[in-house]
Amino acid sequence: MPNVSRRDVLASLGILGSSALLAGCGRSRASSQDATTTSVGQSRRTAGEDTAASPVDAAVRPSAVASCDWAYRPLDPAAVGQLAYDIYPQGSCMYSVFGSVVMQLADGVGEPFRSFPIDMMRFGATGIGGWGSVCGVVNGCSALIGLFHSGEGAREKREELIANICLWYESEALPSFQPEKPALDFEVAATISNSVLCHVSSGTWCKAAGCDPFGIERRERCRRLSAQGAMKVVQVLNDDANGQPEFVDFSPQVHSCIECHGKDNLRDSIGTMNCTSCHQFDTKHP
Numbered sequence: 001m002p003n004v005s006r007r008d009v010l011a012s013l014g015i016l017g018s019s020a021l022l023a024g025c026g027r028s029r030a031s032s033q034d035a036t037t038t039s040v041g042q043s044r045r046t047a048g049e050d051t052a053a054s055p056v057d058a059a060v061r062p063s064a065v066a067s068c069d070w071a072y073r074p075l076d077p078a079a080v081g082q083l084a085y086d087i088y089p090q091g092s093c094m095y096s097v098f099g100s101v102v103m104q105l106a107d108g109v110g111e112p113f114r115s116f117p118i119d120m121m122r123f124g125a126t127g128i129g130g131w132g133s134v135c136g137v138v139n140g141c142s143a144l145i146g147l148f149h150s151g152e153g154a155r156e157k158r159e160e161l162i163a164n165i166c167l168w169y170e171s172e173a174l175p176s177f178q179p180e181k182p183a184l185d186f187e188v189a190a191t192i193s194n195s196v197l198c199h200v201s202s203g204t205w206c207k208a209a210g211c212d213p214f215g216i217e218r219r220e221r222c223r224r225l226s227a228q229g230a231m232k233v234v235q236v237l238n239d240d241a242n243g244q245p246e247f248v249d250f251s252p253q254v255h256s257c258i259e260c261h262g263k264d265n266l267r268d269s270i271g272t273m274n275c276t277s278c279h280q281f282d283t284k285h286p
């Protein structure tokens, strides 16, 4: 058998060339992540100082750097919340949370935010694709955190910020957002979901409010919850951008469950969701 390396095969298919292009994007993103307040113009100047290694690099790098600057810039939570409320009918919860933030950045910064295909976020409706799984508000907030902290080395930061969202969602009485002009004007009950799941969160609310899960009241509740989620993620991202990220810890109970069942002990359970929304022990735990 001829001795052909993986690199030769990739090169002959032209794959190395395109991965060089992607690597250009990755580098610019990693560098822009540390400087959240850097403007697009500044990062373009920095790129101009680099000496290009190859003709391919020289051709693609300036534009790749300019169009991949996904750094977050602090936004006004109230304005984003109202926008999320307004666009909710166009695409439901995840779309409105994610879209409101990206649209505000597109307004203030332009590219690359203007070109983000926010329509894709419609998959996060009624959980994921109608499955009632993770709530689109949690998913939309987390997708934004993922966009602004996408590096391989940013995992800890990502998980810390996502924990802020999940713990807020599980433990706060929601929604309390009051729109300027409510699409449906009624007293929306606020409930604690104890769960990041759409099925549990909506179900808990419907039971407390005495509303039909398929009715317009439940939709109005989710619309306000989306607005509030957009405000929450903006607040979390602003605090982080200002160098004051808030650290939120799990409840002592979840800590105790994980101490025994997590990776350092019994190793029979993964994840950090609120355990007691699914496991309840009437009297004694085995």
Ligand code: HEC
Binding pocket: 253, 254, 256, 257, 258, 260, 261, 266, 268, 275, 276, 279, 285, 286
């Ligand atoms: C002091 C250690 C300890 C703590 C704290 C603890 N567990 Fe357990 N748990 C065990 C042991 C030991 C078993 C039996 C072996 C097994 O099934 O893993 C068990 C069993 C279970 C089971 C399987 C039950 C069944 O009927 O098969 C579940 C579910 C569970 N625990 C959930 C929890 C949750 C939720 C918490 C927190 C509220 C918790 N555990 C806290 C030690 C602990």
Ligand code: HEC
Binding pocket: 254, 257, 258, 261, 268, 269, 270, 271, 272, 273, 274, 275, 276, 277, 278, 279
């Ligand atoms: C969304 C519901 C849900 C949540 C939240 C949840 N679990 Fe479970 N868990 C399940 C289901 C379903 C099973 C599988 C059926 C069963 O064993 O009861 C399970 C199984 C388990 C088991 C038994 C595993 C085995 O090998 O027998 C343990 C232990 C456990 N969970 C611990 C936890 C802990 C600790 C938490 C919180 C950090 C947690 N679970 C959160 C639904 C949940």
